[in-house]
Amino acid sequence: MSSAAIAQFVAHEESAARALSDVATAADALAVEASRRGDGAELARLRSFQLSVAALAEANKHRAAVWASLAAEQDKATHSPTPPPEFKQRISDAASLDDLAAVVDDAEIGCAGVMVRGLGNLAGSAVRRQVAQAVAAIGDGLALTRAAIGKDPTPWPGVPAG
Amino acid sequence: MSEDATFPTRRDLLSGAAICSGLVLLAPVLSACAPQRVAAPPIGVVPPRIPEGSPDFDTLNTLLQLELREIALANEVIAGERLDPDLARLAGEIRGHHVAHSEALRRLINDAGGQAGEARERYVLPTPLGDQRRALSTLLEGEIALTSAYRNAIADMLTLRLTPVLSSNLFADSTHVAALRVALDSDRSIVAFA
Numbered sequence: 001m002s003s004a005a006i007a008q009f010v011a012h013e014e015s016a017a018r019a020l021s022d023v024a025t026a027a028d029a030l031a032v033e034a035s036r037r038g039d040g041a042e043l044a045r046l047r048s049f050q051l052s053v054a055a056l057a058e059a060n061k062h063r064a065a066v067w068a069s070l071a072a073e074q075d076k077a078t079h080s081p082t083p084p085p086e087f088k089q090r091i092s093d094a095a096s097l098d099d100l101a102a103v104v105d106d107a108e109i110g111c112a113g114v115m116v117r118g119l120g121n122l123a124g125s126a127v128r129r130q131v132a133q134a135v136a137a138i139g140d141g142l143a144l145t146r147a148a149i150g151k152d153p154t155p156w157p158g159v160p161a162g
Numbered sequence: 163m164s165e166d167a168t169f170p171t172r173r174d175l176l177s178g179a180a181i182c183s184g185l186v187l188l189a190p191v192l193s194a195c196a197p198q199r200v201a202a203p204p205i206g207v208v209p210p211r212i213p214e215g216s217p218d219f220d221t222l223n224t225l226l227q228l229e230l231r232e233i234a235l236a237n238e239v240i241a242g243e244r245l246d247p248d249l250a251r252l253a254g255e256i257r258g259h260h261v262a263h264s265e266a267l268r269r270l271i272n273d274a275g276g277q278a279g280e281a282r283e284r285y286v287l288p289t290p291l292g293d294q295r296r297a298l299s300t301l302l303e304g305e306i307a308l309t310s311a312y313r314n315a316i317a318d319m320l321t322l323r324l325t326p327v328l329s330s331n332l333f334a335d336s337t338h339v340a341a342l343r344v345a346l347d348s349d350r351s352i353v354a355f356a
Contacts, residue, residue, distance in 0.1 A: 055352035062354040112333055119316065119325040128325065129317035130355065135329045136309055137356035139336030144343075144350050153341040154252065157259040158266075158330035 005118035007079035013064035015084035016107040020057035052145035219276040229264040302342040
């Protein structure tokens with residue numbers, strides 16, 4: 001049961017990392033547009049956003065590797081996690097920084113959500129602590145990313161249902 | 163090495179809470195300001211019955227008191243009129259989340275067959291809070307103590323079905339830590355595990 005929950009974490013972390021990489025590319029295109037318009041303020045927001053998104057994606061990749069190794073340690077069973085949501089269409093349809101920021105919110109909250117729900121199936125105290133640290137890091141990173149572009153960093157009283 | 167030797171125990175958690183509430187001077191509390199009400203965290207569980215005498219009740223009541231203390235602290239920060247409007251709004255939002263968390267914890271304890279502790283008439287708070295920077299720093303210290311208590315509780319909890327509610331609260335409190343760090347122009351690095 002534990003390793004099935006952890007396999008789900010891996011899938012979501014990897015999916016979020018891919019989505020954020022696409023978001024960063026899309027933000028580049030918006031930055032070119034903002035530069036062409038001479039909109040320095042929007043350009044600065046986009047650059048701050050890109051820096052934060054790159055750091056969030058790195059954190060996703062790092063955690064995905066940690067969870068994968070943890071699942072491998074726990075048992076050798078193969079689990080087929082429920083596929084995480086796809087963000088490609090939303091990213092390609094994004095017309096503004098706000099659209100991209102909403103994708104980042106949803107991808108990261110998706111990761112936090114599977115961890116919050118999965119915790120109830122994790123018997124080991126050490127693993128639960130590590131998952132709690134991951135949930136905290138996601139909340140922290142998301143708030144920093146939102147603050148970097150002038151959005152309310154604390155809109156959620158808890159992890160929204162995914 | 164056993165997990166008990168590596169990680170803080172339930173007793174550590176409780177003594178941490180005692181240190182937290184043993185700070186400086188007395189300040190008026192919950193009755194001072196009507197707290198902003200917001201919806202409870204959307205992720206929840208059907209609360210299981212917890213065996214009578216389980217240490218989980220102590221842990222949950224400790225978290226409840228820490229939440230209530232943070233509400234009292236946020237009330238003090240807001241009542242001091244020392245904050246810029248944006249920061250006052252942030253403090254109000256943080257307070258609202260703690261009200262929701264404390265209500266969720268109270269329900270959890272009572273529904274699980276325990277008895278949720280009442281808000282104290284007064285909490286020991288590090289007042290006077292001083293200027294805006296000091297007030298926000300004090301609020302940040304409280305948030306850091308809360309996130310630490312939640313991490314310990316999630317690791318120690320015997321009733322695993324309770325952990326989703328605790329981790330959902332932890333998520334929100336971590337956003338508070340980040341927002342206050344930004345407000346104080348402090349460290350903004352993004353990490354994989356916090």
